Amino acid sequence: MKGIITNLNKAFENRIRLGIMSVLMVNEDVDFKTMKELLNVSDGNLASHTAALEKAEYILITKRFIGKKPNTTYAVTKNGRKAFQDHLTALEFLLRKNK
Amino acid sequence: MIKNEKHIEDLQQIRSIMEKSTQFISLSGLSGISAGIFGLFGAALAYLRLKGEFVITKSLDLSNPYSDRSNFMNIVQMELDKDPTTDLIIIATLTLGLALIFATFFTFRKAKKDGNSIWSATSRRLLMSIALPLIVGGLFSLAILNHGLFGLVAPATLIFYGLALINGSKHTLPEIKYVGIFNIILGLINTIFIGQGLFFWALGFGVVHIIYGVVMYFKYDRK
Numbered sequence: 320m321k322g323i324i325t326n327l328n329k330a331f332e333n334r335i336r337l338g339i340m341s342v343l344m345v346n347e348d349v350d351f352k353t354m355k356e357l358l359n360v361s362d363g364n365l366a367s368h369t370a371a372l373e374k375a376e377y378i379l380i381t382k383r384f385i386g387k388k389p390n391t392t393y394a395v396t397k398n399g400r401k402a403f404q405d406h407l408t409a410l411e412f413l414l415r416k417n418k
Numbered sequence: 419m420i421k422n423e424k425h426i427e428d429l430q431q432i433r434s435i436m437e438k439s440t441q442f443i444s445l446s447g448l449s450g451i452s453a454g455i456f457g458l459f460g461a462a463l464a465y466l467r468l469k470g471e472f473v474i475t476k477s478l479d480l481s482n483p484y485s486d487r488s489n490f491m492n493i494v495q496m497e498l499d500k501d502p503t504t505d506l507i508i509i510a511t512l513t514l515g516l517a518l519i520f521a522t523f524f525t526f527r528k529a530k531k532d533g534n535s536i537w538s539a540t541s542r543r544l545l546m547s548i549a550l551p552l553i554v555g556g557l558f559s560l561a562i563l564n565h566g567l568f569g570l571v572a573p574a575t576l577i578f579y580g581l582a583l584i585n586g587s588k589h590t591l592p593e594i595k596y597v598g599i600f601n602i603i604l605g606l607i608n609t610i611f612i613g614q615g616l617f618f619w620a621l622g623f624g625v626v627h628i629i630y631g632v633v634m635y636f637k638y639d640r641k
Contacts, residue, residue, distance in 0.1 A: 337428060341435040346539070349439070353539050357439050407432070410425050417422050 326409035328402055330375050335360055335368045340403045343378060343395035351391040369393060377402055442540040442590045444529035447639045449521035450597075450631025456520070457623035460513030461616055467505050468616070474505045503563070528639065540589060548586035551578050572615025576605030576622045591638065597630045 331337050338358045342349055349357075355365055372378045377399030381392045395403070437443075466472060529536040555578020562570045583598030601622045608618040 341432045342439040345436045
């Protein structure tokens, strides 16, 4: 039982982080504005959660300029994909077990 | 267990965000209905034009019939006047233009109501995946026209339009796939009954759109 609980990744406990990962699992790369609209969160909120996911090496943040406008895009890393899939498997397992 | 409810909500949220981030869901049912009505209207106009009830353009130069042409040339000119290709292209372009304008308008309105932006990564992907088969189909139809194979224009447009919708269906509400399938089937049947293109056009671009629009309107828009 203990092993299953540790499979639930602490990094994904927060709903916004869960959302960020969900978007990146099905989209190659997503820019800041699109992500903000999809998740309906504030700039600061999104920035802090993406920073946390980047620190865990689950996502890749690319910052560059398009003309004079800063453009930030997010993509999931190999580690992140694996971690999120494990998290989902753990969620499903828990639900089946507790039925 | 309270924990369980949180997990279920988590999974539901993951699912909905994955769908929302890959699908443009603000396509309005009214867009389908208006496109269908214009489609029927266009088909009716084309039918009347073919019956010779009215003429938009006269072929070649509209020179004065009382000029110094020979009688023979006048007869040739009159025969050319009966060639309806230019008129049919004008009617088709007008129909397509009006259908697109109104479809965009209703979808714009719905996107605004839902709080989605109409110009997003998902809508761009939807447009791109529809545009490719549509442009290829358009060029192919022009080639058919160029070779004078008029009977194949309606089947070709129906088939390529259907393929375009099926290609785009993964980026929007999936029901549009059925509109694509019906149009392809109609296009293929039409290849057996060459010369009945107008009838199949009216069915495919008119009736199928209207049915789709009504179903979508009651399923999604009225909420």
